[in-house]
Amino acid sequence: MHITTVYETTERERLRAHNHVMANRLAVGWILCAFLLFIGPVGIWLRHETILGTSCTAAGLMVLGQLTVGRRRAVRQMAAAAQGPADITVTETSVTVRRKNITVEVVWSSVYIVETEDFLLLHQSPKVFSILVKRGFTPDQLQELRAFTAGLPDSPAARKTAARSART
Structure with missing residues (x-):
């Protein structure tokens, strides 16, 4: 992918x-x-x-x-650092978000994924997350991304984040 x-x-x-x-x-x-x-x-x-x-x-x-x-x-x-267009690259190992002033790489094994109507939120911790806006993807890309994330195993970090989020 x-x-x-x-x-x-x-x-x-x-x-x-x-x-x-x-x-x-x-x-x-x-x-x-x-x-x-x-x-x-x-x-x-x-x-x-x-x-x-x-x-x-x-x-x-x-x-x-x-x-x-x-x-x-x-x-x-x-x-402030997230101003301007974002170049998003999604692979089997990570999501990379490149902007003019900053590059963020999020490894799939370290996140808990929450899908909303408009976003895919990649939680690294309960308060730290990266946003993937669905409108930026084609329907085929979204379908491929959903199929891939559905097959991801829960990481220990993801279970810990999910447990904390459920408590708060």
Whole structure:
């Protein structure tokens, strides 16, 4: 197998992939935000605990900022090196992504693969992943890639990553 393609990922695609990977942690963040923003005013109005109520409200607003603006900024900063077209080469041993400033080679035996509607996410660890955007491949290339990845044995690293992802 030797598949090559060239495409450019958009900021929106990188954000969607990041959201998919971090979905469980984001859910915990939203729950924490809602809890803090609820407890703050309740503490002020019902218990007259102005310091505690104000602190909870401020913390809830900071969490809200991190979940919205902060997350987008982090994805933009992480993707600074990923600007421009990517030259993707998929072989039986690895996936190589070449960009103007960076080259990344991911060996199949070290990743856990998650397929979504728009992406193939190659997880090296729960928070470290590479994105293969499906729109960059022809239907025949996607079919060949799916057939190949379906036949891959689970590596110990993949099982460990899958177990961690299931826990979070």
